[in-house]
Every structure is written in structure tokens, then in C-alpha cells.
Amino acid sequence: xxxxxxxxxxxxxxxxxxxxxxxxxxxxxxxxxxxxxxxxxxxxxxxxxxxxxxxxxxxxxxxxxxxxxxxxxxxx
Numbered sequence: 148x149x150x151x152x153x154x155x156x157x158x159x160x161x162x163x164x165x166x167x168x169x170x171x172x173x174x175x176x177x178x179x180x181x182x183x184x185x186x187x188x189x190x191x192x193x194x195x196x197x198x199x200x201x202x203x204x205x206x207x208x209x210x211x212x213x214x215x216x217x218x219x220x221x222x223x
Contacts (some may be wrong), residue, residue: 150190150202161190163202163222178202178220188215 150163161178
């Protein structure tokens with residue numbers, strides 16, 4: 148599993164990709180973030196027993212202060 152933040156057309160988003168033996172890398176999945184102008188930090192991956200993936204990350208409010216929210220995304 149790999150996950151990263153990527154900016155396309157000035158809009159950052161989280162992307163994830165899964166590797167399968169004998170198939171190679173599968174399609175990239177985009178996971179939208181609530182406030183793309185702030186971006187995402189400290190991305191963590193967790194694989195569930197059924198093979199699904201949960202991504203967690205920290206994201207700022209964008210209101211000029213340093214407060215952060217914990218966010219999560221899920222994909223098969």
C-alpha cells in the first residue's frame with residue numbers, strides 16, 4: 148500500500164494505491180480532503196483483516212491558527 152498527497156490543478160488531495168502479487172500496482176484511488184487549500188499531514192495506513200484500507204491524516208482548519216483535525220478515509 149502506498150498513500151501520498153498530490154497537487155493537481157492547484158488542488159491537493161490524498162491518493163492511494165495497492166500492490167498485488169502477480170498483478171502489480173492497481174489503479175490509483177483519490178480520497179478527497181475537506182479543505183484542500185490546507186493539505187494533509189502525517190498520513191497513516193491501516194489494513195483491515197478483510198483487505199480494506201483506512202487512511203488517517205491531520206488537516207489544519209485554514210483559519211490562520213495552528214489547530215488541526217484528525218480525518219479518515221476508507222477504500223476497498
